[in-house]
Amino acid sequence: MSDPEKLSETERMKAFEERLARAKQAAPTENHMKKDYSQAQHAWRMVTELVAGLLIGFVIGYGLDYAFGTMPIFLVIFIFLGFAAGVRTVIGSAQELQKKLLANDAGKHGDD
Template sequence: MTDPDDKAKLDALSARIDAIKDDHAPKTRTPDHHSQAQLAWRMVIELVAGLGIGFGMGYGLDALFGTSPWLMIVFIFLGLAAGIKTMMRSAEEVQSRQAAELAEDETHPQG
């Protein structure tokens, strides 16, 4: 049969192994508060807002100056350009944040 001393040694060894596993276990990633769907909606809203503001400004200036529809068309295109620029800025922001997280993970490996 097994010796009680051997059983104590096995229990101590098992405890040490469990402690080492706990120390080197990969930490769970916290969910990002910006999911991909939220990012997509943010970009769509930025684009639509740019178009809407351009339309409103163009329509108002056309009504003021009587140049219908030329200023509205020009400002719609300017609003589209502004919306796309804002979307690109948001995408760069997210990309730089993800690159920073990746670099942090590489400098501090979990296992």
């Protein structure tokens, strides 16, 4: 392959296909996307649990304040309770994920 302008169309296509085949062989076949997606999924789950706790606390506190006419008291109390419940749920999810990862890691390495 001396000069690309002098090659015919079929010769250029063959050369391109050969380069493409070599590039496909050199490319890694392991797909990291599934692993990264799984980690992002766990992170979003934890964020959602925390926000859900805050929102539920807000709704309950606002509802009680509206019913009793004591506007900020129950709202503040239940927002803090919702935050605490959300944090507790996130900690539980993190511990569950850690146990799962440790079990998978132990299964991969056997009795090392």
